[in-house]
Amino acid sequence: MSTTKTRTALVIGGGIAGPVTAMALQRAGIEATVHEAHAGTAFDTGAGLSLAPNGMDALQSVGLLDLVRPLGVPMTGIVMQDWAGKRLGEFGNPPGVAPMQLVWRTDLYRVLYQEAARRGIRIEHGKRLTGVEEDATGVTAHFADGSSARADVLIGADGIRSTVRELIDPAAPGPQYAGLISFGARVPDCGLPSTAGKMNMSFGKRGFFGYQVFDDGSALWFVNLPQPTPMTAAEVRATPSTEWLPRLRAAFDADRTPAARLIGASDPAALMIVGPMENMPRVPVWSRGRLVLTGDAAHAPSSSSGQGASLAIESAIQLARCLRDLPHEEAFAAYEAERRPRVERVIRETTRKNGAKAAGPVGRVVNAWALRVFSRLVKPEKMAWMFDYPIDWAAPVTGARPAPGAGPVTRSAPSPAR
Secondary structure (H helix, E strand, O other): OOOOOOOEEEEEOOOOHHHHHHHHHHHOOOEEEEEOOOOOOOOOOOOEEEEOHHHHHHHHHOOOHHHHHHHOEEEOEEEEEEOOOOEEEEEOOOOOOOOEEEEEHHHHHHHHHHHHHHOOOEEEOOOOEEEEEEEOOEEEEEEOOOOEEEEOEEEEOOOOOOHHHHHHOOOOOOOEEEEEEEEEEEEOOOOOOOOOOEEEEEEOOOOEEEEEEOOOOOEEEEEEEEOOOOOOHHHHHHOOHHHHHHHHHHHOOOOOOOHHHHHHOOOHHHOEEEEEEEEOOOOOOOEEOOEEEOHHHOOOOOHHHOOHHHHHHHHHHHHHHHHHHOOHHHHHHHHHHHHHHHHHHHHHHHOHHHHHHOOOHHHHHHHHHHHHHHHHHOOHHHHHHHHOOOOOOOOOOOOOOOOOOOOOOOEEOOOOOO
């Protein structure tokens, strides 16, 4: 077993988790370079997402909270409705827990990217990983443009279609289609009253709709539209916004909610065609040799959880702490021992939501009835564990036993797409 301290790292993936991982590693005294497959930045790509209180607390531990906090709009609760606008129940954070923060991915990405650059972290674009070679002193990454890079460890922060995950375990699962395609938009002046910080969500007759109206009269909405036949993101985006908007509006015309009105008020240029919603099965192997996964590459909860970005941020920071204090084999084992129970519990608590959204008309009626009962029985205090996850950056990390059979990796990626 190596006793050498990790001094350098290659971070594969430059989305949300990648820059946070690199900045946390830098704070741990480890020089990290981010390698992103896409040729350019994603300053204009992405929909809304929520940052949970635990995610905000994690950002605080590495000095990022003050940069991110101004981006958010508080989301103090979620009001569930049926197609007729009848209230089914309301869910909020436990007493004493700060509200969720609704942010746009573009804003979050921009702030993290620019801050990483300000801190001297190099982010290289056009670096699609094609293979790795590992030896006793480090790991070499090979990219499609013919270049290579070398460091002590390689960290896969490359999302649910992770190339690093396949290099670690060729039998690793990939994302599974959830039976829904997703859309969203911002409406500058919707003409509706403020929802007072609450997100309203409804089980419509033909789809699932969510919206929040802000105090300035602007709004955002999203749609999860059942689509039994699997579609790729490219297939969904092949249909222009000018065709999708009328189809989406028609799906909610029979509902007595603001869905059709908000969709009808949307500029086609503002429509975000997110594409298929996917579930990520349990990833059995998180690390091998000098390679390790973090963020969605290791654990991707349903978007219904509201925890995807927050869990990714938590994991990035905990991985950096482990590598700061332990040789990489022990660090990876300690990291997985700390993170796997928590993330898998969150995933178990939230995976049922997509099934409810994808249900047919009869199923949506049943789900609405079940939700009404559920909201009366479940106390917010029982969910406090999800939000109460302080990270003590200064606390030392103790070791854990490395996974058996974790040998070196020398392998080429099978394909850039699944």
